Amino acid sequence: MSTRRTHSNEMTTPDINEDEHPDLGALGAPVAPTGHSVEVQELNAYYGSEQALREVTLTFAANTVTAIIGPSGCGKSTLVRCINRMHEEIPGARAEGRVLLGDEDVYAPKVDITAVRRAIGMVFQRPNPFPTMSIFDNVAAGLKLAGMRGEAVRERVHRSLRAVGLWGEVKDRLNRPGIGLSGGQQQRLCIARTIAVEPEVILMDEPASALDPISTLRVEELIAELKSRYTIVIVTHNMQQAGRVADSTVFMLDGSLVEHAPTQQMFTNPRDERTERYVTGKFG
Amino acid sequence: MQEIRHQFREDLRELENQVLGGMDLVAGQLDRAMESVSYQDVELAAMVVADDDRIDGRYLEVNQGILSLLARQSPVAGDLRIVAALLHCIRCIERMGDQCVNIAKLVPLSGHEAPKDKEILDAIERMGMLARSQVVQAKEALSGRNVELAQDLVRQDSEINALNRRIFRRAVEIGDDLELREWGMFMILVARCLERIGDNTVEIAEQVVFAVTGLFRELAAQGNSGDSALS
Numbered sequence: 291m292s293t294r295r296t297h298s299n300e301m302t303t304p305d306i307n308e309d310e311h312p313d314l315g316a317l318g319a320p321v322a323p324t325g326h327s328v329e330v331q332e333l334n335a336y337y338g339s340e341q342a343l344r345e346v347t348l349t350f351a352a353n354t355v356t357a358i359i360g361p362s363g364c365g366k367s368t369l370v371r372c373i374n375r376m377h378e379e380i381p382g383a384r385a386e387g388r389v390l391l392g393d394e395d396v397y398a399p400k401v402d403i404t405a406v407r408r409a410i411g412m413v414f415q416r417p418n419p420f421p422t423m424s425i426f427d428n429v430a431a432g433l434k435l436a437g438m439r440g441e442a443v444r445e446r447v448h449r450s451l452r453a454v455g456l457w458g459e460v461k462d463r464l465n466r467p468g469i470g471l472s473g474g475q476q477q478r479l480c481i482a483r484t485i486a487v488e489p490e491v492i493l494m495d496e497p498a499s500a501l502d503p504i505s506t507l508r509v510e511e512l513i514a515e516l517k518s519r520y521t522i523v524i525v526t527h528n529m530q531q532a533g534r535v536a537d538s539t540v541f542m543l544d545g546s547l548v549e550h551a552p553t554q555q556m557f558t559n560p561r562d563e564r565t566e567r568y569v570t571g572k573f574g
Numbered sequence: 575m576q577e578i579r580h581q582f583r584e585d586l587r588e589l590e591n592q593v594l595g596g597m598d599l600v601a602g603q604l605d606r607a608m609e610s611v612s613y614q615d616v617e618l619a620a621m622v623v624a625d626d627d628r629i630d631g632r633y634l635e636v637n638q639g640i641l642s643l644l645a646r647q648s649p650v651a652g653d654l655r656i657v658a659a660l661l662h663c664i665r666c667i668e669r670m671g672d673q674c675v676n677i678a679k680l681v682p683l684s685g686h687e688a689p690k691d692k693e694i695l696d697a698i699e700r701m702g703m704l705a706r707s708q709v710v711q712a713k714e715a716l717s718g719r720n721v722e723l724a725q726d727l728v729r730q731d732s733e734i735n736a737l738n739r740r741i742f743r744r745a746v747e748i749g750d751d752l753e754l755r756e757w758g759m760f761m762i763l764v765a766r767c768l769e770r771i772g773d774n775t776v777e778i779a780e781q782v783v784f785a786v787t788g789l790f791r792e793l794a795a796q797g798n799s800g801d802s803a804l805s
Contacts, residue, residue: 530648557650559788569650571579 306400325521326392327352333387342368344545355522357536365545366525370493374410379391411484417476419468426464432487450482475506494524510535541565582647589639593660596632596667597713603674607704610681622678629671632689636664658780666774671768674754684760694761702735708775724779728793734772741765
């Protein structure tokens with residue numbers, strides 16, 4: 291699994307000597323210039339004896355945004371949490387099947403789970419900056435945890451803040467608490483924290499559901515910008531949001547995948563009657 | 575599972591009923607326009623012209639309602655297709671209303687006691703009946719989401735097109751009487767209006783097929799293959 295990437299775009303910092311700064315979760319695979327695809331194969335997930343996912347098989351194409359929609363309890367959040375192995379953190383929860391990041395199985399024995407979660411970052415519903423940390427330290431936290439120090443950290447933090455469009459708003463107050471930012475800014479700070487460690491994939495679990503409409507649109511614009519560098523999976527209850535940001539959309543129901551199609555098709559001419567009924571609000 | 579979005583469904587149903595009612599208005603206008611042609615009834619023709627405001631008003635109501643529905647309810651999938659189809663259909667209805675007005679406006683121009691040619695008049699009346707029948711069938715196809723009925727409109731429309739060509743040929747060879755020739759030229763224009771009404775019903779049929787299947791097929795092109803530029 292590749293957890294380190296080289297860039298040919300503006301995010302590249304050729305002056306950073308990677309030998310001086312340990313790989314961000316090196317699993318030994320060669321670096322990749324862009325996001326990897328994620329392939330989910332026959333995935334089943336359980337909470338104790340209750341099955342939450344049933345034989346889910348699908349591919350999240352590299353450098354695309356895929357939205358997952360479906361009614362509450364359909365398994366969409368469970369699915370994304372299985373992708374970076376966060377599901378198993380819940381007592382009694384387990385998953386069976388395969389999740390491939392590129393060619394490597396996330397669930398293979400001896401895989402470093404920390405490295406998996408660095409390669410597959412996650413943004414949550416509510417902005418969750420570390421409350422006691424400054425804006426700078428919030429973004430730097432993952433880097434420092436990985437052993438990165440000094441100027442490289444500063445550059446990576448600045449670069450990440452620029453990438454999420456937050457630099458101009460916070461550059462003069464990097465040492466102020468991250469918790470002092472607005473909700474929308476906090477969410478972009480969390481996205482900056484996620485991309486600072488240069489993941490391959492970004493999972494977003496309703497990233498804008500707690501934000502006001504303008505902040506929501508900024509996050510959506512950011513998603514569109516980030517997809518050239520990352521593979522993005524977004525869980526959303528907001529179908530208009532799925533329509534705006536996603537290249538393809540997955541509809542789930544009762545733990546099963548019902549339909550996975552280009553977003554335009556999903557919202558104009560879905561193939562499955564259940565998808566049609568859900569997106570048109572004929573059941574909820 | 576429970577059905578939700580009741581208000582949206584109610585609004586959509588109401589818009590569709592307005593569109594279907596618009597086709598009834600067209601059928602009524604067409605009846606009177608044809609009667610005014612057959613009996614050279616200038617007063618009836620003037621009523622047709624004045625009554626077009628009702629169809630124009632219906633067009634504006636539906637257009638505004640659809641914009642509001644799009645802005646407020648963001649319809650998707652089958653709902654989105656029917657909304658798009660209704661928008662197209664009401665435009666066709668407005669155009670068919672205009673064609674009825676065009677026919678009515680020709681009535682006073684074609685002479686008070688103009689000589690007439692029975693062959694042309696019979697063909698015009700037949701075209702009027704067919705056009706009316708197509709308007710009614712288009713309404714049934716839309717309200718019933720009936721693809722077969724929609725596709726059958728192409729068959730009917732080809733007869734209208736054939737009559738249109740026949741009227742043109744007959745008018746060309748109608749004879750040396752200047753007044754009769756002038757009347758014949760006006761009847762060519764009436765035939766052209768009726769032919770356009772037929773085309774509009776086929777466009778509505780295409781929208782029905784699209785709303786039901788999600789696929790757009792140009793039915794008119796299938797039906798008109800081999801037709802001349804007059805069709």
